[in-house]
Amino acid sequence: MAVASKNTKISANTVYGSLAYDYGRADTYREKAARPVERQVIIPAPPSIRERAAAAVKVKTQQHVAPTAIIGYVCAAILVIFSLMAKIQLTEITDSSAQLETQLTDLNVAQNRLLINYEKAFNLTEIEEYATTQLGMQRPRDEQVFYLESTVPNKAVIITETGSDSGFGDRVFDFLASISEYFK
Numbered sequence: 001m002a003v004a005s006k007n008t009k010i011s012a013n014t015v016y017g018s019l020a021y022d023y024g025r026a027d028t029y030r031e032k033a034a035r036p037v038e039r040q041v042i043i044p045a046p047p048s049i050r051e052r053a054a055a056a057v058k059v060k061t062q063q064h065v066a067p068t069a070i071i072g073y074v075c076a077a078i079l080v081i082f083s084l085m086a087k088i089q090l091t092e093i094t095d096s097s098a099q100l101e102t103q104l105t106d107l108n109v110a111q112n113r114l115l116i117n118y119e120k121a122f123n124l125t126e127i128e129e130y131a132t133t134q135l136g137m138q139r140p141r142d143e144q145v146f147y148l149e150s151t152v153p154n155k156a157v158i159i160t161e162t163g164s165d166s167g168f169g170d171r172v173f174d175f176l177a178s179i180s181e182y183f184k
Contacts, residue, residue: 131137 132139
């Protein structure tokens, strides 16, 4: 497969490479330079392909689930259950809210009817007529009406017990009790 090449020996002392040429033999060098360079071309042989019969191997398949995956599945299942329970509670609350709203509208209608009946029942002109005709009452005259005016301003007096000496704990308790009255 290799190409045959001419192996002519130019001289015994011929050196190729990075060393300087011997110029005493320049004619040999010129002959060599004038000739075309023959390169040896090496073509590699194609690789031999051998077919082998594959041995029958029985493979055992093992399935393995990671423990973290199991924990993740359990957590996901718990979250799904909690979300379903929350959804059930939400629908129950929504249903009860709708029922209470309808009951509220019914009660508002009933309140308006009762208010109208109450206003009809207490007509001031009818009450005055009943009082004067049936009961014999009379309107007061101007000389019977007295207006009281006081020049002294009203004031409130807080009476404290002088006999009981309250301690620091009682005062703190009273202070907290007075503050808690605002939040009731």
